[in-house]
Amino acid sequence: MAGAKLVDVAREAGVHVGTVSRALNPATRSRVNAETAARIIEVARRLGYEVNIAGRALRTQRTQTIGALIPDLANPLFPRIVRGVEDSLEKAGYTALITSTDNNAQRERRMIAALLSRQVDGFLIASARLEDQALEELLQNGVPVVVLNRTSANARTSAVIADDPQGIADAMAHLVALGHERIAHVAGPGDTSTGQVRLQAFEAALDRYGLQRRSELVVCAEAYTIAAGTRCTRDLFNRGKPFTAVVAGNDLLALGVIDALKENRIPCPERVSVVGFNDIDFAERMSPALTTVRVPTYELGARGADLLLDMIYREREISTVTLPVTLMIRESTAPPPLPGTGLFGL
Amino acid sequence: MAGAKLVDVAREAGVHVGTVSRALNPATRSRVNAETAARIIEVARRLGYEVNIAGRALRTQRTQTIGALIPDLANPLFPRIVRGVEDSLEKAGYTALITSTDNNAQRERRMIAALLSRQVDGFLIASARLEDQALEELLQNGVPVVVLNRTSANARTSAVIADDPQGIADAMAHLVALGHERIAHVAGPGDTSTGQVRLQAFEAALDRYGLQRRSELVVCAEAYTIAAGTRCTRDLFNRGKPFTAVVAGNDLLALGVIDALKENRIPCPERVSVVGFNDIDFAERMSPALTTVRVPTYELGARGADLLLDMIYREREISTVTLPVTLMIRESTAPPPLPGTGLFGL
DNA sequence: CTTGGAGATGCTATCGTTTGCATCATGGCT
DNA sequence: AGCCATGATGCAAACGATAGCATCTCCAAG
Known part of the structure; x- marks a missing residue:
């Protein structure tokens, strides 16, 4: 196991090392006599020959x-x-x-x-x-x-x-159908394509449904982490603009959003709905089970x-x-609270 | 970037390839003149030389x-x-x-x-x-x-x-302190050391606390997966022996146990407590947050x-x-239900 | 009988690096 | 002045596999 080489197989099979190389490589096997090839393969198997990738790499550049x-x-x-x-x-x-x-x-x-x-x-x-x-x-x-x-x-x-745009579009359609109008976005890092594309899709959806773009309801995370999601949400709170739903750039950010809501004793989804992205393992077992966009x-x-x-x-x-992506609707989204009972007395 | 070799560096530095090799390897650098070495290193840096591991491996067997x-x-x-x-x-x-x-x-x-x-x-x-x-x-x-x-x-x-035995011992001490006496074990696969060791530690703890070993309360999972945990717990139910707590072989099994409880509308931890092992990421965000043994x-x-x-x-x-391990006490463990209200009318 | 072609296999250089050995210069010491 | 230890560097042989080219055999066709 730890070491038969081409030359060993060659000696044992009574042929030249080059022939062994050809016999063992399916691509060149046709160039050697079928019986010889069979014998060589058998010997190689018996000796436990395994090609040395370093040697091959040196020669083939692969x-x-x-x-x-x-x-x-x-x-x-x-x-x-x-x-x-x-x-x-x-x-x-x-x-x-x-x-x-x-x-x-x-x-x-x-x-x-x-x-x-x-x-x-x-x-x-x-x-x-x-x-x-x-x-x-x-x-x-x-x-x-x-x-x-x-x-x-x-x-x-x-x-x-x-298909990120489609995923965000589906999420937004879902929230709008539930009755949400003040939707915030915790976007992924601006230096990633996912961050930018999802943000653009978010804004496009706002336009599509005739909802106002509010820069105070968009905050950009510096990383795709739970902690960043929490920080962004605190930031959102500090701005004082009411919202009833958050579309997060990915699931970890969404979990961070939910953490921030818990910090402030704001029930999710009763007062604020949250949507994630990716549908990571365990998303459905979280508390609340995360509504999110499944990526294959x-x-x-x-x-x-x-x-x-x-x-x-x-x-x-x-x-x-x-x-293609699929929206997974779970427990973190619900209709917005009735006016007057919502966040900031919305 | 894609290709300066020793010979290129050698030519550029006006020195032999062997010297370059020695100069570039910290272990042999002392064998070449300090100034020459510095010059070679500089040339190598300028040409973007990176050692070809395949070539080296062939020679050094590393x-x-x-x-x-x-x-x-x-x-x-x-x-x-x-x-x-x-x-x-x-x-x-x-x-x-x-x-x-x-x-x-x-x-x-x-x-x-x-x-x-x-x-x-x-x-x-x-x-x-x-x-x-x-x-x-x-x-x-x-x-x-x-x-x-x-x-x-x-x-x-x-x-x-x-320290698996210590982890199980801590978990058992915790359950016993809460008042549990009928504790089941969903063990990991018997062909793994973790499965066996934790099972033994479980039984040792039963002995230590003067609790009876009941073979009907031990079931061995065929794999460390959520699905296996669920199957085992169903099995446990079918045996009809009452229990108020389950020590699972690891966290995935514990999640499976919780799934099976949910299936049967048995609230965790109110009627059955569950302890996991490993403290995987997200264990604290599950519903209920998992009490488990943290492994570093x-x-x-x-x-x-x-x-x-x-x-x-x-x-x-x-x-x-x-x-060393640490027991993380969260929401999936609680005192057993009062007699008469428990599982199977315990 | 010769020639040629095809099929099978052998020969050998090569990939890039390392390293034992040889070589060479320097300078100190007797 | 001659010698040798020392330090610095060159030389060349590996490591294992591949592939272009050479060689050889065999047989069929002319």
């Missing part, structure tokens, strides 16, 4: 390994994506080097350097920012890259994303990996795949 | 990469552990190849083969079973291995684990990685590190 940059593995959104990635890669004999970037640009650069050093064949980047210099450099150097979940301002990159995360990862493999092997042109 | 086998990334326990692993490894210039095994022995073998093929320097295994043939083979071949969170029946492996997951991963690096570099003898 490591059959890709690098995956994940902003935060503790966000349940990402393990699901990773799982999709793994499954797609495994079919092709690929493996992923997964690293957390913490949304830290410096750490991201270090990680990219470490991955390049390991000669990864391509990158899956779920941590892209709109203006992402590291991503820019990778593209400039012709490294295959697929961006997941988010996009970059740079149009030259392939991406797999969810596993598929997102799987499609992303497929796209990347395509780029590596077929130098395919860039493309963007958009996956 | 890939500076380790393999991490995780049973289920979607269990929030594991991303935390992984994060600790990453941080420890990064300090040493190492990277982890992370793979999910799904508790599937066949998949695990495939993954191990893929990782061995990539010449990983060692393994971190969080998915060990008590009788784990793949693990056995790795040890036999002298591959450095550290087992995380669980142990194996095989004593020859280093491990970092939580980040540290568990970090220590495990340190231990593994030690084994790789210093061939240290095997050792086991046990980390």
Whole structure:
């Protein structure tokens, strides 16, 4: 297990090492006599031969390994994506080097350097920012890259994303149908595509339903975290403008919003409704169970990996795949309180 | 970025490639003239030289990469552990190849083969079973291995684990102090050390408090999942023996228990208390907030990685590190119902 | 009988890095 | 002045796999 090499197999099978290499590689197997190939394969199996990827990589410039940059593995959104990635890669004999970037640009650069050093064949980047210099450099150097979940301002990159505008539109339709008119938005970071796109979709929905855009009811989080959601909501309170619902940039922000409501003993959904985004694991078990937009995360990862493999092997042109979303209505949304009983005496 | 090699740096610095290699490696730097070294380093920086790990690996038999086998990334326990692993490894210039095994022995073998093929320097295994043939083979071949969170029946492996007996003891003390006497246990899979150890600790606690061991109140889950927890609890109901509290083998099982209670409109904690294990993220936000035993997951991963690096570099003898746990008392535990009002008219 | 083509396999350079050994210069010491 | 220890650097052989090219065998067609 720990070490038969091509030369060992060759000696044992009584053939030259080159023949063994050809016999063991399905793509070149046709070039060697069928019986010989069968014998070689049998010997290889018996000796427990496993190709040494380092040796192969040196010669072929392919490591059959890709690098995956994940902003935060503790966000349940990402393990699901990773799982999709793994499954797609495994079919092709690929493996992923997964690293957390913490949304830290410096750490991201270090990680990219470490991955390049390991000669990864391509990158899956779920941590892209709109203006992402590291991503820019990778593209400039012709490294295959697929961006997941988010996009970059740079149009030259392939991406797999969810239909964010549709998700926000569905959420807004739901809230409007319940009777909400004063809807706030705790937006994701402005340097991410998801933050911007969802904010735009939010404003578009306001227009569509003839609701007024109020800048006091929009606050932008500095990160996709629970703590940031809480801070933003406190900020919203301090502005003193009444609202009966909050559309959060993602589920963690939504949980933060709910924390802030609890702090102020404002019942959710009785006095304020909250909608999240992504439908992370456990969202339905929270208290209250979170109304949110489900994103097909596993598929997102799987499609992303497929796209990347395509780029590596077929130098395919860039493309963007958009996956459909579904609004999951649970307990965190309800009709607004009657006038006079609402927040700030609304 | 995508490609200066030693020979490029050598040419540019007007020196031999061997000298460059020595100058760039801190361990051999003393063997080259200080000024020359400084010049070489400067040239390397300017050209954006990054060592080609494949080339180095071929020569040194070290890939500076380790393999991490995780049973289920979607269990929030594991991303935390992984994060600790990453941080420890990064300090040493190492990277982890992370793979999910799904508790599937066949998949695990495939993954191990893929990782061995990539010449990983060692393994971190969080998915060990008590009788784990793949693990056995790795040890036999002298591959450095550290087992995380669980142990194996095989004593020859280093491990970092939580103080499971203490955790269960604390949980039992808490329940007994609340007045519970009929306590059930939904144990983890019998082929995992955590399943067995926690079960034993559960029974030891029964003895300690003079409570009767009742085999009808112990049921063993086939996996650490929510669904398994639910199935086990239904099973418990079918046996018809009354109980007022359940100690679950881990948090996912506990969530499954709570689901089964809800199914039967049995309020938790009013009529049945539930305790989990691990304190996964979001446990405190569940409904009800889960009383559970906190395991220092980040540290568990970090220590495990340190231990593994030690084994790789210093061939240290095997050792086991046990980390302390803390009982987190939340909303899923309460005094038992008064006699006559309890389950099955207890 | 010769020739040529096809199929099978051997030979060998190569990928980028490391490292034991050889070489060379310098300068101190006898 | 001659010698040697020392420090600095060059040289070249690996590590394991791949692939272009060469070689060889065999058989069919001319």
